[in-house]
Amino acid sequence: MRRQPERSTRARPVRPASLRVGIVGSGAVARHFALGLSGAGARVHIWARRSARARALGAWCPTFAELLAKSDVLLVCVRDEALAEVIEELARAARDSDPVRTLVVLHVSGATPVSVLQPLERQGLAIGKLHPLLSLPKVSPQRAVPVAGTAPKKNALKTAAKAALKNGLPAHYVAQYSAPSSALARRHAKRLVKALGGQYCELSAGHEADYHLAASLVANGALALFAAATSHMQAAGVQGRAYAALLESVAHNLARCTPAQAQTGPIARGDAATVERHWRRLGSRHRSLYRALAEVLLELSPATRAEKQRIARVLARVRHT
Numbered sequence: 001m002r003r004q005p006e007r008s009t010r011a012r013p014v015r016p017a018s019l020r021v022g023i024v025g026s027g028a029v030a031r032h033f034a035l036g037l038s039g040a041g042a043r044v045h046i047w048a049r050r051s052a053r054a055r056a057l058g059a060w061c062p063t064f065a066e067l068l069a070k071s072d073v074l075l076v077c078v079r080d081e082a083l084a085e086v087i088e089e090l091a092r093a094a095r096d097s098d099p100v101r102t103l104v105v106l107h108v109s110g111a112t113p114v115s116v117l118q119p120l121e122r123q124g125l126a127i128g129k130l131h132p133l134l135s136l137p138k139v140s141p142q143r144a145v146p147v148a149g150t151a152p153k154k155n156a157l158k159t160a161a162k163a164a165l166k167n168g169l170p171a172h173y174v175a176q177y178s179a180p181s182s183a184l185a186r187r188h189a190k191r192l193v194k195a196l197g198g199q200y201c202e203l204s205a206g207h208e209a210d211y212h213l214a215a216s217l218v219a220n221g222a223l224a225l226f227a228a229a230t231s232h233m234q235a236a237g238v239q240g241r242a243y244a245a246l247l248e249s250v251a252h253n254l255a256r257c258t259p260a261q262a263q264t265g266p267i268a269r270g271d272a273a274t275v276e277r278h279w280r281r282l283g284s285r286h287r288s289l290y291r292a293l294a295e296v297l298l299e300l301s302p303a304t305r306a307e308k309q310r311i312a313r314v315l316a317r318v319r320h321t
């Protein structure tokens with residue numbers, strides 16, 4: 001029987017015809033939301049310290065009062081350290097300008113609690129956070145590909161976004177609310193995620209640090225490992241792109257099965273000789289890194305007890321060199 005081609009798990013973006021989105025900031029995350037949401041048909045207004053960068057992303061708003069008046073939902077996309085100060089200023093503007101009571105304000109920081117927005121809740125606005133579980137580097141707008149798969153303006157971006165839509169995993173957006181705000185804020189956050197063609201999920205209360213730690217281990221950890229492997233890629237004469245595709249295949253597998261089921265490589269096979277060869281090629285700087293990873297992989301490995309012991313003996317030798 002012929003196998004059916006695998007269906008994409010990515011949800012199709014919808015056009016939020018009447019959604020008015022305000023954005024504070026013009027950095028990587030502001031750009032992601034601005035390009036994605038305007039590409040999906042939302043009306044995007046931006047306030048940022050650098051007006052030229054803001055103008056490249058949406059309609060410029062010179063004051064917070066104007067931004068509040070032109071938004072159904074406001075995304076605060078500034079650096080974590082600046083959040084409290086910016087929110088105090090927004091709350092002052094809300095007090096003086098009395099925006100509509102259905103306005104929802106969401107921040108996008110994974111590490112910061114929703115409570116940082118309480119000055120706005122005290123002004124009668126609904127609050128929450130909507131964290132894009134994505135790695136969004138500071139590349140120029142021309143080179144940025146909105147991973148959530150919405151159609152940006154430039155042709156090259158369109159092609160890249162279409163490819164991501166077809167093959168990639170859907171971007172996840174992780175939400176959290178304060179209890180009094182949750183119904184209205186949840187409704188708006190879900191609309192944004194749907195517009196971006198992403199997946200919506202909510203973060204368990206009290207586990208904010210676990211959530212952010214896991215994101216850091218996966219995203220920053222993978223990047224650190226890639227950087228540690230770069231000199232070996234170069235020595236082998238194989239391009240980094242090829243290894244990036246390898247990483248993509250790991251992500252593909254991990255979206256569908258457990259780490260133990262997805263495990264491949266010498267430790268999964270119980271191959272102590274290859275582990276030893278790796279160690280001989282490693283610079284001394286990365287031996288403790290290799291050992292720490294190997295210990296995690298040994299716990300997952302389906303190898304026999306004897307094979308695991310042989311590998312453990314190699315790692316113990318590494319420890320003493």
Ligand SMILES: NC(=O)c1ccc[n+]([C@@H]2O[C@H](COP(=O)([O-])OP(=O)(O)OC[C@H]3O[C@@H](n4cnc5c(N)ncnc54)[C@H](OP(=O)(O)O)[C@@H]3O)[C@@H](O)[C@H]2O)c1
Pocket residue numbers: 025026027028029030048049050077078079080082085086108109110111131132133134135136137138
């Ligand atoms: N990058 C990611 O992969 C990622 C993913 C998920 C969530 N996040 C979160 O998203 C938020 C923004 O991160 P980002 O990566 O977009 O940072 P970014 O590229 O450095 O941009 C930060 C923005 O904050 C503005 N800003 C900083 N201090 C300010 C102040 N005192 N008043 C007004 N604006 C100020 C900056 O303005 P200037 O340009 O004028 O300095 C810039 O527009 C952070 O909370 C971060 O944790 C980031």
